[in-house]
Amino acid sequence: MAFSWKLISKPPHDFFISLDVDSYFDKEHDPATIPENGFIRPVPLQDRDILVNIHFNGEVESPAFHIECDEPLEADEIEDANRSLARILGTELDLRPLYEQAAKDPVLSPLFSEGYGFKRISRANLFEDTINRIIIAQISHKPTAKKMVYGVRTEFGTALESKQGQIAAWPRPHKLMQADPVGLKKHGLSLRKGEYIVGFAHLLVSGEMTLENLEQLPPDEFYSTMLGVRGVGPTTAQDLMMFRNRPDASFPSNKTKDEEKGLRRWIILSYGGDPDHTSESEFSEMIRNWKGNEGIALEHLYLQYILNMKKKQHQQ
Secondary structure, eight states, X not given: OOEXXXXXXXXXXXXXXXXXXXXXXXXXXXXXXHHHHOEEEEEEOSSOEEEEEEEEOOOSSSOEEEEEESSOOOHHHHHHHHHHHHHHHTTTOOOHHHHHHTXXXXXXXXXXXXXXXXXXXXXXXXXXXXXXXXXXTTOOOHHHHHHHHHXXXXXXXXXXXETTEEEEOOOOHHHXXXXXXXXXXXXXOOHHHHHHHHXXXXXXXXXXXXXXXXXXXXXXXXHHHHHTSTTOOHHHHHHHHHTSSSSOOOOOOOEETTEEOHXXXXXXXHTTOOGGGXXXXXXXXXXXXXXXXXXXXXXXXXXXXXHHHHHHHHHO
């Protein structure tokens, strides 16, 4: 008999919209089956990993998730699990301030109808998000990229039993730091990528960085800190900022040969500007309705991009 509890989310929240974004999910997931079968997810507790199945109640204005686990948990373990689940599902993110601020925004406002209640899905902590981003970087074939990530999980994460068979948990830093970067080639990683993920694990185990501190840093400081991690470039650092359990973010200029790159370029183009000749003050004016909710705002742009791509594919 499954052990279960409820996790409440701040409204509005329509979890089912996020199923359109394939990049939120891992090798073991089929988003099309999640509404009926649930969202199976390894969750790290303090000293062990568990497997949970997450069901959304479908009520956008009274959103809640029914969490099931095949093993009994103590009260403190449920509290521990809920911290990870809140980050994964975005239950603590409040969309209402952005909806109010950007009600007349020429770019964002039209997106709020189709994406009403949309929240990103992340992974349980920044370590999982970071090693995932490093591994999949510059891999155009997404199934291959997910297979590579899962290979690392299988070797260094705990094997958890489910009705669908074994599912590998994400590795803990102290396990991954023991990996030989050369040996990671069997999962498709280049030597450099192997060195990058093992190196990040070392930073955390040594205490030079902590996940708790990284989650709480102001956006600009988070960005500059993550740029100091080998294998994390400007765009990846900004991407990782989106998945923290907070709504804000920043998009520093990143020019190469006088050409703006990354998320800032995309934002400026969305507002009809010239990315290569937009001043800091002009950029700030463009996103004045995003203030304090920049991460949530950008994810709405990303959702619209995904939906447009799917419509084009359907028309072909």
